[in-house]
Amino acid sequence: QKEVEQNSGPLSVPEGAIASLNCTYSDRGSQSFFWYRQYSGKSPELIMFIYSNGDKEDGRFTAQLNKASQYVSLLIRDSQPSDSATYLCAVYGGNQFYFGTGTSLTVIP
Amino acid sequence: KAGVTQTPRYLIKTRGQQVTLSCSPISGHRSVSWYQQTPGQGLQFLFEYFSETQRNKGNFPGRFSGRQFSNSRSEMNVSTLELGDSALYLCASSHRDRAYEQYFGPGTRLTVT
Numbered sequence: 001q002k003e004v005e006q007n008s009g010p011l012s013v014p015e016g017a018i019a020s021l022n023c024t025y026s027d028r029g030s031q032s033f034f035w036y037r038q039y040s041g042k043s044p045e046l047i048m049f050i051y052s053n054g055d056k057e058d059g060r061f062t063a064q065l066n067k068a069s070q071y072v073s074l075l076i077r078d079s080q081p082s083d084s085a086t087y088l089c090a091v092y093g094g095n096q097f098y099f100g101t102g103t104s105l106t107v108i109p
Numbered sequence: 110k111a112g113v114t115q116t117p118r119y120l121i122k123t124r125g126q127q128v129t130l131s132c133s134p135i136s137g138h139r140s141v142s143w144y145q146q147t148p149g150q151g152l153q154f155l156f157e158y159f160s161e162t163q164r165n166k167g168n169f170p171g172r173f174s175g176r177q178f179s180n181s182r183s184e185m186n187v188s189t190l191e192l193g194d195s196a197l198y199l200c201a202s203s204h205r206d207r208a209y210e211q212y213f214g215p216g217t218r219l220t221v222t
Binding site: 032034042043044045046049088090092095096097098099100101102 | 142144149150151152153154157164165167199209210211212213214215216
């Protein structure tokens with residue numbers, strides 16, 4: 001059983017700070033990694049994906065992947081109250097996605 | 110372009126009954142995946158359909174089944190409902206050329222009493 005682990009939080013950061021969300025995965029053969037954002041009462045929305053070791057930046061978001069440590073993270077710079085949501089880490093392997101249970105982020109104005 | 114739609118949005122059923130949920134993907138998307146989301150287990154993969162064929166299946170009992178029609182619309186059926194089947198059921202569609210970019214529908218909230 002492939003596992004994806006996330007700290008459930010809640011994680012609280014002040015507005016303008018950097019929010020750091022972490023995820024570990026069990027299947028060393030996993031190749032593709034994704035971050036979804038899910039607002040309360042809404043469905044998940046893909047915000048970032050990363051395939052290669054290192055960093056990938058998209059606006060205020062940076063995904064970091066370390067395959068040796070089986071670790072993927074999401075950094076949100078200049079956090080805004082509108083970033084308050086649950087962030088789901090997902091790993092693709094064996095022809096399906098495996099999701100973590102999510103980290104709840106609250107950005108305090 | 111319209112997003113993924115799911116019907117019904119809310120459903121209350123009794124133990125032992127069966128239920129059918131429907132999902133219409135984004136126009137042009139031929140892959141539809143179904144997920145169950147619960148507070149304790151998170152998002153769990155049920156199955157994926159592509160061009161009317163089940164391509165992948167998660168680790169759920171045979172009470173959970175699905176199908177896809179020629180217009181890519183998909184249905185999932187749960188027979189002999191149990192209390193533990195209460196969950197948000199999400200479907201997601203993706204384009205053949207960008208299979209990893211899944212677009213989720215709003216979900217169907219199923220409550221089993």
